[in-house]
Amino acid sequence: MPKQLPGPRPTLEAVAALAGVSRATASRVVNGGDGVRKPLVDKVRQAVEELGYVPNHAARTLVTRRTGAVAVVIAEPENRIFSDPFFSQQLRGISRELAAHDTQLVLLIVEGPDDFARVARYLSGGHVDGALAFSLHTDDPLPAITRRAGMPTVYGGRPSWGVAGDDRAVPYVDADNRGGARAAVRCLRDLGRQHIAHIAGPLDQTSALDRLHGYQDILPGVDPALVAEGGFTVESGARAMAELLERRPGLDAVFAANDLMASGALRVLRERGIRVPEEVALVGFDDMDSVSEATDPPLTTVRQDVEGQGRLMARMLLRQLSGDSADAAGSDSVITPTTLVRRASA
């Protein structure tokens, strides 16, 4: 166990002195020890141990121009983000991947217009080497900010903007929303359902839009009255369900754009004494197990690997950061697969 010196933390200088070598050699050892003879390496290592030496990060950053940290920018327009396990899981995936590469995670939560300025300043301040961001809404100013700051960035979720004057694609990771939606609706159709409704998410988000498109892919020319827009929340799902029942009492199936809305819909169906899945079959999206497994009946839903997406985002960014030929390399976007999970609701 290193000595617990009361004074200031030991510097590389001190280590070098104790080991009887130059600061340069000590530095080499601390950074891997290549090109230093074994006995010296050992001596230095021992000195490090004895002194409890830990490199000063600021000093290192100053000269190397790398911070070893990455920002995760989360915009929280409605307060959906935190009540939603979705982001938590993605965050965990990111955290794991970054930790594995000894990279720190700086969390930037954006709540209002002022915060964007703060974030912009932060990103330009050389605090971090890159950024991971979640693109939620069409008018998201983040892309512009990261671009202006010249900060390597990977997005979670397909950005909807066509960035003005954008000459190169922004790399992102997203689930196969459209394909997943297709699978969901196909399942309902194969069950013999004739009037399949859709509770869409907020259509200014690409994920919601893509899922709607998937629904329409399988049901071309479907009655528009069979589609209601929700807000990805339980409450909005309930509202949308009520609306749909009013408009089309004969509907016999519902595909909800996420599990939260599906659970809201389920509540309304039950309140009205409509049996699920006998009278109305229901499929959700996301498979967040805290919801999909807890409902009665459990939800048939489309699973996506959220944590994996987070990990992938981090990995892509890290690759970009350590990238040799930065551009050509391979900062292409990735669409991760989805799978239909059959439970009792359809």
Place this chain on the structure above:
Amino acid sequence: MPKQLPGPRPTLEAVAALAGVSRATASRVVNGGDGVRKPLVDKVRQAVEELGYVPNHAARTLVTRRTGAVAVVIAEPENRIFSDPFFSQQLRGISRELAAHDTQLVLLIVEGPDDFARVARYLSGGHVDGALAFSLHTDDPLPAITRRAGMPTVYGGRPSWGVAGDDRAVPYVDADNRGGARAAVRCLRDLGRQHIAHIAGPLDQTSALDRLHGYQDILPGVDPALVAEGGFTVESGARAMAELLERRPGLDAVFAANDLMASGALRVLRERGIRVPEEVALVGFDDMDSVSEATDPPLTTVRQDVEGQGRLMARMLLRQLSGDSADAAGSDSVITPTTLVRRASA
């Protein structure tokens, strides 16, 4: 809008040159401009603007020895933490308070033993000025780590350890768990219930323990068979409820140590056709609205201001960091009040 120079970021030197002043004066202006004559201030400000100057954080940290960042350490023993809105809300409170003081939030998620070493290294690396941590379990190694790193730290939740060789108290923020539990049980008793059971949380966590103690305060010498231990999850709540019903079929009220367990209990009660609150009254704890308002019937529960606690933690840490007479100052712990929220379940 600042010019978008392609080259390296402008330094203070460049600003000074453009403004026709010394680097020192430029620095003074950038840091508030005290003791610099107005015209010069303006000149420098303009140069900053024109060049799009942003101070280099590493350089500044190197000399000031302050990073302007705070670590938030979250240990994730079971994967409860992220599915639980609790932490998200606390995190949001922390984030808000830190942002208001231009302090960055570095998120450290600890998942395994290896991670503790990583965190220890990080904390000793001078990356951050202080830490906020959540004390979950009795055997949490975190306190020892932060103490060894000499890092100012504020805990969320009353730590249960008697830190070995600890000469001063560790500041923490916690809800009035015991008082809240008392209010809950008192309410049940005042309703005329004779056999009030308790579904406790995992008793290696102080919050669970304190709530149990509160229950016992109101019901001294209560039949031990009326207490079952759960794990703060829906599932464990259901299990505990089943157990209690088996042991004491005559029970007419239940106080669950959190809302999640209450909802699990509710499910079991409903499955058995036991009416709530008519036959069994039920009170939860936390008032996480996504749960307590969504159940049928909605839960009577004990509310605590989780976000406020987060904010408070941050505020206490910041005060400690800017503290003049660091010790005496006032890093005392804080217990935040709880209130009983009456809904339909009791």
Place this chain on the structure above:
DNA sequence: TTGAAAGCGCTAACAC
């Protein structure tokens, strides 16, 4: 292979 020395960009005495 190792060491000497030159900064990285900034702040804070200290002198003017």
Place this chain on the structure above:
DNA sequence: GTGTTAGCGCTTTCAA
């Protein structure tokens, strides 16, 4: 008030 100067702790040429 303002400028000069000496580092903060580290990496990295460049010589030896």
